[in-house]
Amino acid sequence: IPARGGSRGIPRKNLREIGGKPLLAYTIEHARTTPSIDRVVVSTDDREIGAVAARYGAEVIWRPAEISGDRAPSEAALLHVLDELAANEGFRPDLVVMLQATSPLRRPHDVQRAIETLIAEGADSLFSACTVHGFLWHREGPELSSIGYDYQDRRMRQDGPEDLLENGSIYVTRHDLLRMTRNRLGGRISVYRMDVLDSFQVDEPSDLVVMERLLASNGAAPHTS
Numbered sequence: 001i002p003a004r005g006g007s008r009g010i011p012r013k014n015l016r017e018i019g020g021k022p023l024l025a026y027t028i029e030h031a032r033t034t035p036s037i038d039r040v041v042v043s044t045d046d047r048e049i050g051a052v053a054a055r056y057g058a059e060v061i062w063r064p065a066e067i068s069g070d071r072a073p074s075e076a077a078l079l080h081v082l083d084e085l086a087a088n089e090g091f092r093p094d095l096v097v098m099l100q101a102t103s104p105l106r107r108p109h110d111v112q113r114a115i116e117t118l119i120a121e122g123a124d125s126l127f128s129a130c131t132v133h134g135f136l137w138h139r140e141g142p143e144l145s146s147i148g149y150d151y152q153d154r155r156m157r158q159d160g161p162e163d164l165l166e167n168g169s170i171y172v173t174r175h176d177l178l179r180m181t182r183n184r185l186g187g188r189i190s191v192y193r194m195d196v197l198d199s200f201q202v203d204e205p206s207d208l209v210v211m212e213r214l215l216a217s218n219g220a221a222p223h224t225s
Contacts, residue, residue, distance in 0.1 A: 001027050001058065002077045003101050004068050005046030010205055014049055014101050019215040023202060024049065026104030028056040034111040037097060041085075043077040061085075074098065075182050082175070096173045098184060102201045103169035105214055106194070114170045114192035124177045124187025128170035130199040132163040164191060167199035 003024055007013040014024045024042070031040040042053035042060050045068035050060040061084050067076040078096060085091040095118070097111065110128070118126040136147040147163075170192060171184045178184065202211050 001042045002074045003044045003049050022052050024101045025056045027099045027101045028058045030106050036115045043081050098171040100168050105198045117192050118172045121190045123190035124174050125185045126172040126190040128192045129164040129166050130196040132165045
């Protein structure tokens with residue numbers, strides 16, 4: 001679980017309380033209740049985030065400053081964690097599951113089913129996504145173009161191809177692939193489909209209010225320990 005201290009859109013985002021507990025806590029709990037996950041690690045450069053991670057039952061690996069900026073890829077944090085675990089303990093996982101703290105609306109079964117999907121399909125990597133309903137357009141400068149359909153030969157939406165939006169919630173990658181490509185996705189790629197509302201992420205301040213309501217409608221209870 002990558003969780004650095006800096007955040008442009010929402011200051012101290014990973015620590016903001018939603019539904020009675022820090023945003024980060026939801027993702028730690030999702031990982032800890034997933035049967036196929038053996039270890040839950042939070043990668044952070046922030047002492048307060050590290051304390052919250054430990055309080056909710058995650059291990060903490062301190063991320064160096066050079067890979068903690070807002071332009072550092074998450075893969076750098078994943079590989080740093082793997083290097084630390086290998087060097088200090090000889091630990092080498094079969095699969096690496098990356099969960100982003102900005103996606104607390106996963107259902108209790110989502111992470112486990114995503115792992116099972118990768119294994120069942122013999123895939124090398126997997127991302128979670130929601131289906132995009134509607135007709136997509138792309139703008140580049142003044143030019144507009146339709147995506148996934150021909151606006152001059154418009155078909156019924158249900159007869160068109162399935163458009164998937166990567167929602168950033170769950171990624172599963174085989175260890176060797178991540179090491180070799182330094183990318184969370186590659187080889188044979190599978191997808192785990194999630195509901196569009198469960199795919200909502202916290203990116204902007206206004207998202208906090210929406211997320212609070214969505215969590216309440218999902219029956220997420222405040223943390224009481």
